[in-house]
Structure formats: structure tokens, C-alpha cells
Amino acid sequence: MTVGTGEAECKGCGYTYDPKNGDPDYPVSKGTQFQNLPDDWQCPVCGGQKDIFITKQKEVAGFAENQGYGLGANSMTGEQKSLTIFGSLLFFFVLFILGYFLN
Numbered sequence: 001m002t003v004g005t006g007e008a009e010c011k012g013c014g015y016t017y018d019p020k021n022g023d024p025d026y027p028v029s030k031g032t033q034f035q036n037l038p039d040d041w042q043c044p045v046c047g048g049q050k051d052i053f054i055t056k057q058k059e060v061a062g063f064a065e066n067q068g069y070g071l072g073a074n075s076m077t078g079e080q081k082s083l084t085i086f087g088s089l090l091f092f093f094v095l096f097i098l099g100y101f102l103n
């Protein structure tokens with residue numbers, strides 16, 4: 001699940017609109033979410049229109065997401081473990097075969 005942070009980044013110049021600061025030049029009062037800015041608001045740095053901004057999203061971890069994440073992390077750890085064990089076994093097996101042929 002994702003929600004807008006109220007921040008947005010300008011594709012033109014990389015300026016980030018932060019609702020904590022608002023835009024004193026327009027002026028936009030502090031606490032105004034990007035999606036609530038007036039349509040004729042422009043990037044204070046490069047003058048880009050609102051529609052070239054990319055709104056920032058953040059993940060909100062709910063119960064289901066946490067569970068999935070936990071399971072995912074657990075199975076990944078297990079895989080990595082068996083991969084490491086298998087990898088080292090293979091490594092020693094190859095060393096053994098090489099040693100066998102060298103002798």
C-alpha cells in the first residue's frame with residue numbers, strides 16, 4: 001500500500017516541493033500538499049508546469065504486508081543459506097576433482 005507524501009520532484013531541474021516548506025514565492029502556505037497546489041503553480045526554479053512533477057509515494061506497511069515481508073525474508077535467508085552450503089560443497093568437490101587429476 002502506498003500513499004502520497006505530499007512531496008513531488010521536478011523532472012526538469014530536480015527541485016523537490018516539500019509541503020513542510022510550501023513555496024514562499026507563489027506564495028503557497030506551509031503544509032500544502034503537492035496535489036492541492038493551484039493548477040497554475042510552477043516550479044520556482046525552472047518554471048516547469050505541475051504535470052512534469054513526479055509525486056513521491058511512500059510504503060505504508062500494513063499487517064498483511066508485514067507478514068508477506070517476514071515470510072519473504074525468511075525464505076530468502078533459507079535460500080541463501082542452502083546456496084552458500086551447496087556452493088562451498090561444489091567448491092570443495094571441484095578442488096577434489098582437480099587434485100585427483102593433478103595427481
Ligand SMILES: [Zn+2]
Pocket residue numbers: 010011012013014015043044045046047048
Ligand atoms: Zn523545476
